Amino acid sequence: MSEHFTVTATDGAARAGVLHTAHGAVPTPAFMPVGTKGTVKGVGPEELRALGATIVLGNTYHLSFRPGADVVAELGGLHAFMGWDGPILTDSGGFQVFSLRHTLEAVDDDGVTFRSVYDGDLARLTPELAAKIQASLGSDIAMCLDVCPPADVPRAELKEAARLTTTWATRHRAAPRTPGQLVFGIAQGGTDPALRRRSIEEIAELDFDGNALGGLSVGEDRATLFETVGWAAPLLPAGKPRYFMGIGDPEGILEVIERGIDMFDCVLPTRLGRTGTAITRDGRLNLKNARFTRDPRPLDATCDCPACSRFSRAYIRHLVKENELLGLRLLSLHNLRYLLDLTAGARAAIESGRLALFKAEVVDRLAQQPAAPETETETAWSR
Numbered sequence: 001m002s003e004h005f006t007v008t009a010t011d012g013a014a015r016a017g018v019l020h021t022a023h024g025a026v027p028t029p030a031f032m033p034v035g036t037k038g039t040v041k042g043v044g045p046e047e048l049r050a051l052g053a054t055i056v057l058g059n060t061y062h063l064s065f066r067p068g069a070d071v072v073a074e075l076g077g078l079h080a081f082m083g084w085d086g087p088i089l090t091d092s093g094g095f096q097v098f099s100l101r102h103t104l105e106a107v108d109d110d111g112v113t114f115r116s117v118y119d120g121d122l123a124r125l126t127p128e129l130a131a132k133i134q135a136s137l138g139s140d141i142a143m144c145l146d147v148c149p150p151a152d153v154p155r156a157e158l159k160e161a162a163r164l165t166t167t168w169a170t171r172h173r174a175a176p177r178t179p180g181q182l183v184f185g186i187a188q189g190g191t192d193p194a195l196r197r198r199s200i201e202e203i204a205e206l207d208f209d210g211n212a213l214g215g216l217s218v219g220e221d222r223a224t225l226f227e228t229v230g231w232a233a234p235l236l237p238a239g240k241p242r243y244f245m246g247i248g249d250p251e252g253i254l255e256v257i258e259r260g261i262d263m264f265d266c267v268l269p270t271r272l273g274r275t276g277t278a279i280t281r282d283g284r285l286n287l288k289n290a291r292f293t294r295d296p297r298p299l300d301a302t303c304d305c306p307a308c309s310r311f312s313r314a315y316i317r318h319l320v321k322e323n324e325l326l327g328l329r330l331l332s333l334h335n336l337r338y339l340l341d342l343t344a345g346a347r348a349a350i351e352s353g354r355l356a357l358f359k360a361e362v363v364d365r366l367a368q369q370p371a372a373p374e375t376e377t378e379t380a381w382s383r
């Protein structure tokens with residue numbers, strides 16, 4: 001156990017616990033809504049709190065370009081700037097740099113050079129700079145700068161990415177942080193057993209406050225993804241939080257929780273919301289579908305979110321069809337509530353030793369629905 005993290009219950013490989021940060025406690029497993037540009041799109045801080053969110057994620061890449069980490073720091077840090085006084089995790093910016101591959105210019109031992117998606121200007125990110133930006137933002141959890149290649153690269157490239165990730169993690173570990181800030185390491189290595197194993201050993205050796213599995217959910221098939229998490233998660237230090245970067249579909253969340261993951265994030269709930277799709281326990285509903293025109297039911301009869309407690313599918317479909325902001329907002333609120341509720345349910349199930357049953361019920365119910373065209377797999381690349 002670390003002083004920041006306590007495992008309070010286990011069920012097989014799954015764990016329930018509490019992560020203590022400078023801005024409060026995070027019960028785990030925890031789903032982290034993504035506030036890319038300092039906002040979970042369309043959803044205010046009080047609403048997030050009411051939905052059950054205990055921690056949100058901010059993106060270093062975007063915030064460092066717009067409005068700039070110095071601006072955020074001058075206005076009191078990211079918590080004050082975005083009006084959220086709960087825990088915040090910031091990524092290192094590396095994921096965006098490496099996923100926007102057409103903007104990559106050069107990767108060397110010291111850092112990475114790329115072109116900004118905002119103005120095309122050359123920009124540079126090093127471990128020290130990633131640490132400095134995250135210290136300026138004042139997040140509760142800072143992530144190491146890592147090299148995250150897509151799933152289909154040659155093994156040599158995967159190996160080099162893991163090597164650089166360790167080199168950079170060592171430097172990030174030594175860089176200054178803001179008082180009370182936790183720093184998490186990231187293991188790479190794709191789905192390659194030897195490379196992943198070695199990367200985990202090297203990152204664990206650096207004794208970070210928590211550890212993440214990066215470089216998964218980047219285009220590999222789902223069976224391989226979960227198989228890898230199954231043997232890789234238990235290799236991460238047991239007394240520290242384990243973060244799976246980039247998963248947010250209901251089945252995926254339960255699969256990684258079952259394998260011992262404590263934290264995860266995804267833009268899926270708000271992204272789907274903005275495209276007119278609701279995530280429900282009976283599968284996804286595409287509100288653009290004509291079958292909802294006269295549907296008086298709520299999105300989900302068992303949901304207590306602001307959308308389901310007041311509005312019909314027909315009304316929300318009308319709003320979506322007319323591109324009304326309220327429609328997209330209601331769907332985002334509902335989708336977040338569903339995933340936060342699902343995660344809380346999994347936590348309760350772990351505490352009572354019935355996670356397998358809980359998962360089977362959720363997955364069976366989802367599987368009963370006819371496969372709709374909108375159920376395509378979302379990966380971290382679509383962040």
Ligand SMILES: [Zn+2]
Pocket residue numbers: 299300303304305306307308309333334335337
């Ligand atoms: Zn709802």
